[in-house]
Amino acid sequence: xxxxxxxxxxxxxxxxxxxxxxxxxxxxxxxxxxxxxxxxxxxxxxxxxxxxxxxxxxxxxxxxxxxxxxxxxxxxxxxxxxxxxxxxxxxxxxxxxxxxxxxxxxxxxxxxxxxxxxxxxxxxxxxxxxxxxxxxxxxxxxxxxxxxxxxxxxxxxxxxxxxxxxxxxxxxxxxxxxxxxxxxxxxxxxxxxxxxxxxxxxxxxxxxxxxxxxxxxxxxxxxxxxxxxxxxxxxxxxxxxxxxxxxxxxxxxxxxxxxxxxxxxxxxxxxxxxxxxxxxxxxxxxxxxxxxxxxxxxxxxxxxxxxxxxxxxxxxxxxxxxxx
Numbered sequence: 001x002x003x004x005x006x007x008x009x010x011x012x013x014x015x016x017x018x019x020x021x022x023x024x025x026x027x028x029x030x031x032x033x034x035x036x037x038x039x040x041x042x043x044x045x046x047x048x049x050x051x052x053x054x055x056x057x058x059x060x061x062x063x064x065x066x067x068x069x070x071x072x073x074x075x076x077x078x079x080x081x082x083x084x085x086x087x088x089x090x091x092x093x094x095x096x097x098x099x100x101x102x103x104x105x106x107x108x109x110x111x112x113x114x115x116x117x118x119x120x121x122x123x124x125x126x127x128x129x130x131x132x133x134x135x136x137x138x139x140x141x142x143x144x145x146x147x148x149x150x151x152x153x154x155x156x157x158x159x160x161x162x163x164x165x166x167x168x169x170x171x172x173x174x175x176x177x178x179x180x181x182x183x184x185x186x187x188x189x190x191x192x193x194x195x196x197x198x199x200x201x202x203x204x205x206x207x208x209x210x211x212x213x214x215x216x217x218x219x220x221x222x223x224x225x226x227x228x229x230x231x232x233x234x235x236x237x238x239x240x241x242x243x244x245x246x247x248x249x250x251x252x253x254x255x256x257x258x259x260x261x262x263x264x265x266x267x268x269x270x271x272x273x274x275x276x277x278x279x280x281x282x283x284x285x286x287x288x289x290x291x292x293x294x295x296x297x298x299x300x301x302x303x304x305x306x307x308x309x310x311x312x313x314x315x316x317x318x319x320x321x322x323x324x
Contacts (some may be wrong), residue, residue, distance in 0.1 A: 001013050001244065001245065003199055003222045003223065003240070004199075005096060005138050005140070005167055005168045005199055006138040006167050008095050008096065008138065009068075010037045010038050010068065010222075010223065011037045012035065012037040012223075012228075012241050012245070013037065013212075013216065013222070013223040013224060013240075013241075013244055014035065014036060014037055014212070014223065014226065014237055014240045014241050014244075015036070015037060015038045015039070015040070015170075015201055015223045015224065015225045015226070016031055016036045016038070016039040016040060016225070016226060016227075016230060016237070017040055017170075017203060017225045017226060017227035018040035018041060018042055018070075018072040018098070018100070018142070019042065019044055019228075020042050020043060021042065021119055021281070022042070022088045022230075022231065022285075023039060023041055023042055023206070024041075024042060024058035024059075024281075025063060025066070025268075025272045025273075026062060026263065026265060026268035026269045026272050026273070026281075026287070027234075027268075028063070028066040029063065029065060029268050030039075030067070030234050030261060030264065030265055030268070031230065031234050031237055032065060032066055032237040033234070034234045034235065034237040034241075035237055035238050035241045036237045037068075037223070037241075038068050038069075038070060038096075038223070039068075039069055040068070040069075040070045040071075040072050040225075041060075041062075041069060041070070041071045041072055041094070041099060041201075042059055042072070043072050043074050043100050043103060043108075044056055044059050044060060044071065044072060044074070044075075044084075044271060045073075045074060045075065046053060046073055046074065046075030046077070046080045046081050046083075046085075047075065047084075048078060048215055049073075049084045049087055049088070049180060050080060050083055050087070051133060052085055060088060060091070060092045060094070061092075061262055062092055062093050062094050064093070067093070067094075067095055068095040068096070069095055069096070069141060070094065070098040071088055071092055071094035071096070071097055071098065071099075072098040072099075072100050072142070073085060073097060073098065073099055073100065073112050074099070074100040074103065074108060074113045074114060075111075075127075076112035076116070076117065076123070076127075077121070078126055078127050078130055081127050081130075081131060082127075082130045082131055082134055082146065084090045085097050085131040085135050085139075086135060087136055087269045088135075089134075089135040089136055089168050090135075092210045093149055094137070095137065095138075096138050096139070096140050096167075096168065097131065097137050097138070097139050097140070098139075098141065098142060098170075099127065099128060099131065099139065100113065100114055100140045100142055101114065101115060101117040101141055101142060101143045101144075102114065102115050102118075102142045102144045102158065102170075102172050102315065103115060104144070104178075104179050104180075109176065114176075115143075115144050115147065115176035115312070116147075116176075117149070118143060118144065118151075118153060118154075118157055118176070119147050120148050121153070121157060121160055124160070124161070125160045125161065125163070125164040126158070126164075127237045128141060128161055128164040128166050129164040129165055129166055131165075131268070132164065132165025132166070138167040138168065139165060139166055139167055140166060140167060140168035140169065140170065140171055141155060141166050141168075141170070142169075142170040142171075142172070142203075143158065143161075143169065143170070143172070143173070144171070144172045144173075144174055144175055144267075145172070145173055145174060145175050145185055145188040145189075146175045146176070147175060147176050147177065147213070148175050148176065148177035148262070149175055149177065151174065151175075152188065153191050154171055154188050154191070155188070155191045155192055155195045158171070158192045158195055158196050158200075159195055159196060162196045162197065162198050166198065166277035167198055167199075168198055168199050168200075168201070169192065169196065169198065169199075169200050169201070170187065170200070170201040170202075170203055170225055171189045171192050171201070171202060171203060172184070172185060172203040172204045173185040173188050173189045173202065173203070173204040173205075173226060174204055176298060180228070183194060183205065184203075184204030184205040185219050186202075186214075186215060186219055189202040189203075189204075189221060190218060190219040190220065190221075193219055193220055193221050193222075196221075199222040199223070199266070200221045200222055201221060201222060201223045201224065201225045202215045202216075202219050202221040202223075202224050202225065203224070203225035203227065204220040204227075204287030206225070206226040206227075206229055206240075207226050207229045207236075208229075208236075208239075209218065209236075209239045209240045209242070209249050210243070211242065212224045212226070212240045212243070213243060213244060216244070224240070225270060226240070227266065231288040231291075232285060232286075232287070232288025232289035232290070232291055233288070233291075234261065235253050235288075236247055237303050238250075239251075244279065255293075255320055255323045256322055258289060258293075259316065259320045261289070262285075262286060262289045262290075262316060263313070263316065265285060265289075266278060266282050266286075266309070266312065266313070269281055269282060270309060273274045274307070275309050278309060278310060279306060279307060279308060279312060282306075282312055283303055283304045283306070284305065286300070286303040286312065286316070287300040287303060287304070290303075290305070290319075293323070294323065295319075295322075297318045300316060301314055302321055303316075
């Protein structure tokens with residue numbers, strides 16, 4: 001069930017959303033193991049890139065094993081966004097430059113970026129138009145249904161983005177005011193898909209293969225995008241791909257496999273980021289991998305207090321020895 005974004009082939013309908021602290025180099029390798037067709041990077045600041053901030057520069061590193069990759073950029077000024085996009089176009093081997101117009105976080109919207117751009121369509125369209133004119137990579141945009149329930153403008157906004165040069169649109173079926181609460185609005189996603197002639201990805205509330213199929217069947221989008229559902233659960237990607245392609249999927253994940261991938265993720269982090277960062281990031285990821293397992297809360301607390309890789313590995317080994 002492949003589709004194309006300009007000349008880039010996306011091999012199935014399962015796409016992974018941009019998530020800060022989650023869709024980094026290490027976890028992207030894990031997600032690719034499970035068949036993610038397209039993965040978005042963590043959100044990257046245009047200003048951070050232009051100021052050559054080391055952490056930001058590290059975030060645009062793309063491993064060929066991860067591709068295809070959409071590198072997501074955020075900002076609210078035309079000039080700095082264009083310059084940052086040109087930098088990515090020249091120095092990153094990411095396949096797509098994505099513009100964030102959907103992030104609801106206060107820190108981002110206060111600067112006029114993220115979902116705040118849905119309140120300033122002319123500025124949003126100019127950013128897309130100028131970037132599309134100045135880069136060789138396809139330009140995509142991630143949006144929400146609108147700013148709030150009195151301002152749901154995703155359909156007209158998507159048309160404007162397409163006319164400005166966007167080659168792909170991802171729609172989260174909530175408003176900015178919803179944040180992550182309530183139920184995703186599939187009708188808005190469907191209407192966006194019907195309104196434009198470029199590929200559309202639907203996002204929001206994909207927690208199971210059945211959720212993915214429901215969104216695809218109802219909205220006719222080209223792909224679905226999963227976010228919070230893959231926290232510590234990369235298996236969801238393969239389950240969705242299998243369910244959409246074969247009509248069935250493996251529901252049970254053995255303790256052995258869960259432990260193996262937890263350790264694999266930790267090893268990727270050590271190799272790519274060094275021990276100090278690996279320990280810090282595994283405090284979150286380790287807790288997510290253990291969610292729902294017997295006595296997990298106690299083990300999560302132990303991992304959070306670990307200061308070395310050896311300590312984390314000891315906690316993991318001791319815990320899984322107690323599981324039957």
